[in-house]
Amino acid sequence: MDLFSNLAMGFATAVTPYTLMLAVIGCFIGTIIGALPGLGPSNGVALLIPISFSMGLDAMAALVLLTSVYYGAMYGGRISSILLGIPGDEPAMMTVLDGYPMAKQGRASDALVISGVASFVGAFLATIGLMLLAPVLSRVAYQFGPAEYFALYLLAFCTLGGVGSNNQAKSALAALIGLGIAMVGLDQTTGMERFTFGEMHLMDGVDFLVAIVGLFAVSEVFVFIESHGKNSAIGVKLGKVTVPWGALKRTWGAMLRGSGVGFIAGILPGAGASLGSFLAYVLEKGVAKDKSAFGKGAERGVAAPEAGNNAAAGGALIPMLTLGVPGSGTTAVLLALLLTLNITPGPLLFTERADVVWGLIAALLIANVVLLIMNVPMVKIFVKILMVPSYVLLPGVTMIAFVGIFSLTGSGFDMQMMVAFGVLGYVCRKLDIPTVPIILGILLGNAMEDNLRRAMVLSNGDWGYLFQSGISIGLWTAAILGFVAPLFLRGFLKKPALPEANED
Amino acid sequence: MAADRIFGLVMALVALGYLLSAYQIQTSFLSDPMGPRIFPYLIGGFTLVCALILVVRPDANAVWPGLATLLQLAIALAVLLGYASAVRPLGFLIPTAVAAGVLSWQINPKPLTAVLTGVGLSVGLFVLFKMVLGLGLHAFPRDWF
Numbered sequence: 001m002d003l004f005s006n007l008a009m010g011f012a013t014a015v016t017p018y019t020l021m022l023a024v025i026g027c028f029i030g031t032i033i034g035a036l037p038g039l040g041p042s043n044g045v046a047l048l049i050p051i052s053f054s055m056g057l058d059a060m061a062a063l064v065l066l067t068s069v070y071y072g073a074m075y076g077g078r079i080s081s082i083l084l085g086i087p088g089d090e091p092a093m094m095t096v097l098d099g100y101p102m103a104k105q106g107r108a109s110d111a112l113v114i115s116g117v118a119s120f121v122g123a124f125l126a127t128i129g130l131m132l133l134a135p136v137l138s139r140v141a142y143q144f145g146p147a148e149y150f151a152l153y154l155l156a157f158c159t160l161g162g163v164g165s166n167n168q169a170k171s172a173l174a175a176l177i178g179l180g181i182a183m184v185g186l187d188q189t190t191g192m193e194r195f196t197f198g199e200m201h202l203m204d205g206v207d208f209l210v211a212i213v214g215l216f217a218v219s220e221v222f223v224f225i226e227s228h229g230k231n232s233a234i235g236v237k238l239g240k241v242t243v244p245w246g247a248l249k250r251t252w253g254a255m256l257r258g259s260g261v262g263f264i265a266g267i268l269p270g271a272g273a274s275l276g277s278f279l280a281y282v283l284e285k286g287v288a289k290d291k292s293a294f295g296k297g298a299e300r301g302v303a304a305p306e307a308g309n310n311a312a313a314g315g316a317l318i319p320m321l322t323l324g325v326p327g328s329g330t331t332a333v334l335l336a337l338l339l340t341l342n343i344t345p346g347p348l349l350f351t352e353r354a355d356v357v358w359g360l361i362a363a364l365l366i367a368n369v370v371l372l373i374m375n376v377p378m379v380k381i382f383v384k385i386l387m388v389p390s391y392v393l394l395p396g397v398t399m400i401a402f403v404g405i406f407s408l409t410g411s412g413f414d415m416q417m418m419v420a421f422g423v424l425g426y427v428c429r430k431l432d433i434p435t436v437p438i439i440l441g442i443l444l445g446n447a448m449e450d451n452l453r454r455a456m457v458l459s460n461g462d463w464g465y466l467f468q469s470g471i472s473i474g475l476w477t478a479a480i481l482g483f484v485a486p487l488f489l490r491g492f493l494k495k496p497a498l499p500e501a502n503e504d
Numbered sequence: 505m506a507a508d509r510i511f512g513l514v515m516a517l518v519a520l521g522y523l524l525s526a527y528q529i530q531t532s533f534l535s536d537p538m539g540p541r542i543f544p545y546l547i548g549g550f551t552l553v554c555a556l557i558l559v560v561r562p563d564a565n566a567v568w569p570g571l572a573t574l575l576q577l578a579i580a581l582a583v584l585l586g587y588a589s590a591v592r593p594l595g596f597l598i599p600t601a602v603a604a605g606v607l608s609w610q611i612n613p614k615p616l617t618a619v620l621t622g623v624g625l626s627v628g629l630f631v632l633f634k635m636v637l638g639l640g641l642h643a644f645p646r647d648w649f
Binding site for chain 1: 507508511515522525526529530531536537538539540543544547548550551554555557558561563568569573576577580581584585587588589591592596600603604605607608609610611612617618621622624625626629633637638639640641
């Protein structure tokens, strides 16, 4: 069996005492990051990329550490959803709906254990799905030429804009801002300067890590100061944690359904974990006989979205690894990580750097087991950490952001640019403009232009070449549909309101 | 409403500037059929369209902070920009303590807690990053010792 020999090779590269230690540390940090309101998987991983890079970790070690953080944050988001009624990160939003009512009924420990096991089931099944599907998709991706890649990038922007935002013009604007920033620097083909305005620092372009840390982490400072850190009080006490075997037995169907839906949502470009957990919740409510229990502390309403969001996190890795097109903010950050490590995702990755792919998959499986252990018996530790007051936490996170960029680039100019991106992120947040397309634009802009130009070289300047193959026509159609269809589906996909936190 | 319109107008102006700047990109004689200008033209053009859509059809916006909060935000911005310029020449410890202290004070206006937070974070992070993780940070200005 090819699969097993590959997997064995993956474990052989990923399992050393050193990387196992990194996996444990990564899972621990990740769960904390996920649990803290305001810090999610994307800004958590973003903060740690420059630091792990400056530490001189090799590619495998950095991958193990940061994927553990990624999965850990997906697990951790539920903790504050359940205990505080505030989602620790966006994908954990649906867990609030039933998790917080359960906690108020004195069943916080049950909710935490059910959601922890659901997270494990979702993430584990998705990792298996990734192992089976990614190699197949990478074979399809071999047939992609420059025209198809250009259409694929467009598809990612369109679906991300269509699904992830309430206003298409705003998300398109965000993507265009990102693409515009990506153009800064020396043109790859001709070596001519573009948009540098004679500034030496801009010759190499804008470092995407500077943009990511600024948009995701530094912008948080401004949001926090504006809200005066109101969201930091602990809501519900947690008693002794026991495993509710009966409840686990009752919810395993919900977990499996949630995993399936979440996994598919994760694969779709632009959809990501938030949509995965949302659809999993809606489906579970749809198939349940007793719908009235949902929103008032239904066990299945906790299990399904948690399985869904973790499965989506695994599914989202598929387009990122095989095509180099991330489907969500967090996978965009992981793409940034791979690019920093000089690993270019795409179909070639599976043949030329099979060790990286299978090592990564092995790392995900390891992280999952570690996280299950951490998040069920040891969950109380994380609850303690949630009590760190925001007036310590926020300055700390900010300083870590600066240290990361400073030790990576050593330049005051880059740090000032990071602060500027922080301001941009704050303004975008206020205007309801999504920031993920900006990141995606900066990450993919040069590849997108490069593919377009190569297509034009092949066709000698004939733009009709972009629509000649069946694959590219399909991608263009999907892109247009993905951008336009949500206009009509918006009424249907309306998100249910969150329960008021601390209402009593 | 107004905020969307203003942002749309600003972005439209930026797009025009971008197009103008793209027009001035030098082309090499060794260029491909498309050259380095077309893609920036496309970006600038679409940005202009989206920005104008925003001007014509703005959304209802979130509440903007009052004057006092804006002042706080301006202080935070000044602190961050100052920190970005200061940490290289002045070393890690002093700017970090000041910046972390001010941010802490902005969230929780108790001077003593803020001072303790600033100093604690500065020393704690230095120990963590320099000694445990081995990053190249300098504690103090280089000409002190």
